[in-house]
Amino acid sequence: MTAHAHTHPATQAANADPAELAKFGALAHKWWDPAGEFKPLHAINPLRLDWITDVAGGLAGKHVLDVGCGGGILAEAMATAGATVTGIDLAEKPLSVARLHRLESGVDVDYRLVGAEALAAAEPGRWDVVTCMEMLEHVPVPASTVAACARLVKPGGIVAFSTLNRNLRSYAFAILGAEYVLGLLPRGTHEWRHFIRPSELAHDARRAGLDLVAMTGMQYNPLTRAYTLGADTAVNYLAAFRRPLAAPG
Ligand code: SAH
Numbered sequence: 001m002t003a004h005a006h007t008h009p010a011t012q013a014a015n016a017d018p019a020e021l022a023k024f025g026a027l028a029h030k031w032w033d034p035a036g037e038f039k040p041l042h043a044i045n046p047l048r049l050d051w052i053t054d055v056a057g058g059l060a061g062k063h064v065l066d067v068g069c070g071g072g073i074l075a076e077a078m079a080t081a082g083a084t085v086t087g088i089d090l091a092e093k094p095l096s097v098a099r100l101h102r103l104e105s106g107v108d109v110d111y112r113l114v115g116a117e118a119l120a121a122a123e124p125g126r127w128d129v130v131t132c133m134e135m136l137e138h139v140p141v142p143a144s145t146v147a148a149c150a151r152l153v154k155p156g157g158i159v160a161f162s163t164l165n166r167n168l169r170s171y172a173f174a175i176l177g178a179e180y181v182l183g184l185l186p187r188g189t190h191e192w193r194h195f196i197r198p199s200e201l202a203h204d205a206r207r208a209g210l211d212l213v214a215m216t217g218m219q220y221n222p223l224t225r226a227y228t229l230g231a232d233t234a235v236n237y238l239a240a241f242r243r244p245l246a247a248p249g
Contacts, residue, residue: 015117025092038073048074059083064128068134069088071097072087072101076102087109088112088114116132120147132145134162136196142163142200147204149161149208158240159240159243160240164235167234175190178220184220198239216237
């Protein structure tokens with residue numbers, strides 16, 4: 001409704017929900033506050049950076065695309081690790097914050113306001129590694145984003161996603177626990193019905209021609225206030241896929 005009036009041309013007809021983009025825009029100035037609304041993203045960043053580095057067989061010297069990069073927490077970390085990073089997002093304010101932070105940190109990332117599908121049409125097969133973290137659950141048609149990521153990565157390259165599983169436990173932990181009891185995230189950050197089961201992500205990826213290479217869960221321990229990676233994918237999880245070198249058959 002009113003959100004549409006402020007929609008940038010790049011988001012029109014894109015696979016994007018203007019209300020979701022506005023939600024991230026409204027909090028963008030807090031993106032790099034380690035104690036602010038995006039604290040969980042800061043907390044999980046070293047874990048996911050290690051995991052991505054591992055599944056990608058190293059990041060140094062690679063061309064990496066971060067889809068839904070927001071303020072650039074992961075994008076900057078991957079660039080610091082030696083990758084040449086492009087960060088894309090359809091929300092303008094988080095991208096402005098990312099560009100400002102780049103001035104401060106001196107970490108070079110190429111930030112662009114463009115959707116995954118549009119970039120896939122313009123520059124297919126250009127990236128060694130494509131990451132898309134904590135974004136699929138905010139997108140109208142996740143399968144379209146997954147397919148775009150599959151087109152963006154080079155044959156033989158890796159696509160890594162993270163998102164939230166959809167079951168009773170993820171409702172209890174990610175919505176009630178994280179947003180209402182512990183206050184780790186602002187209320188309304190997530191809509192449970194948009195969460196994605198690992199089987200659904202794997203299905204979308206397979207239809208996009210990707211092969212599953214690794215999956216891991218991510219747990220939050222409220223007592224130690226620490227995140228860890230582990231076998232339990234019931235709430236948060238990461239999944240990595242490879243685009244085959246040549247189409248089979
Ligand atoms: N990937 C980052 C930010 C996660 S927050 C990280 O994990 O640190 C989710 C981000 O996805 C926000 O920046 C939001 O603007 C972006 N986003 C939501 N829908 C999008 C879409 N359809 N296309 C591109 N970015 C989108």
